[in-house]
Amino acid sequence: MLPAKAYVFIGLNAVRTLSIIALLLVFSSSILVMVDDIEAVNAFVDGGSNSTFTINSDYIQNSTVPNQPAGVFWAVLNRLLIIGQTVVLILSELGWPAGFFDYYFPVLGSDFGLGALGVMQCLIGASVLSHFVKVFPLVSGFFLFSIGCLNMLIGLIFRERAKSTRSILSFRDRADDMLSSLDKTKEIPFSKYRMDRDAEMGVGVKEPDTAHART
Known part of the structure; x- marks a missing residue:
């Protein structure tokens, strides 16, 4: 809709x-x-x-x-x-x-x-x-x-x-802004992804190298 x-x-x-x-x-x-x-x-x-x-x-x-x-x-x-x-x-x-x-x-x-x-x-x-x-x-x-x-x-x-x-041009600009804002909300930073992955593995956030060594 x-x-x-x-x-x-x-x-x-x-x-x-x-x-x-x-x-x-x-x-x-x-x-x-x-x-x-x-x-x-x-x-x-x-x-x-x-x-x-x-x-x-x-x-x-x-x-x-x-x-x-x-x-x-x-x-x-x-x-x-x-x-x-x-x-x-x-x-x-x-x-x-x-x-x-x-x-x-x-x-x-x-x-x-x-x-x-x-x-x-x-x-x-x-x-x-x-x-x-x-x-x-x-x-x-x-x-x-x-x-x-x-x-x-x-x-x-x-x-x-x-x-x-x-205006067609202004409407297109507003549509692009809405799409870009939706894309930004869907993006997950790499650092946050790594922290979540380490948390699932039971490793502290401050020990990323140790976590990778154990794996």
Whole structure:
């Protein structure tokens, strides 16, 4: 049976895997939404959707682009920011480059917990879910928002120890230390072995040479 720390290590890394998957899904779905928005805007500009309903509506038909001045710019910029944030958070979850995050983004570095990461994931998920989107972006946004809530909960429980606890290298070092300590407890020094052997033969400890001569 594995120790409790091993189960904690496995659980935290399972959450990290789900977090990376959710970020990848939002990354890919944001690209698809941006492509659909651009196609809808092109159709609107070309007159394919130039109807009274489209002109009077708040959004361009079949898109998340608001029908207002510079609406296309802000819609595309929103998707680009989401894509950039997901890339940064994926690298943070992978822990590479650790020195870059520790120096420039300390809240995503190794000295901080998972609370800030969870807050950012919830913000991205809320940004995706705040628009009418298709099924794939909708599911991706819900998934990321749920993982963000879970990361915030883990951050409250483990605080700054979360990333060090789930680190593969630190866990391997702790496992090596445990194995070495077990080996040390099993080792019997040669002098103690000789003393025990002489005691069984009925010879005093201070007379090892005599004991060997009698044998």
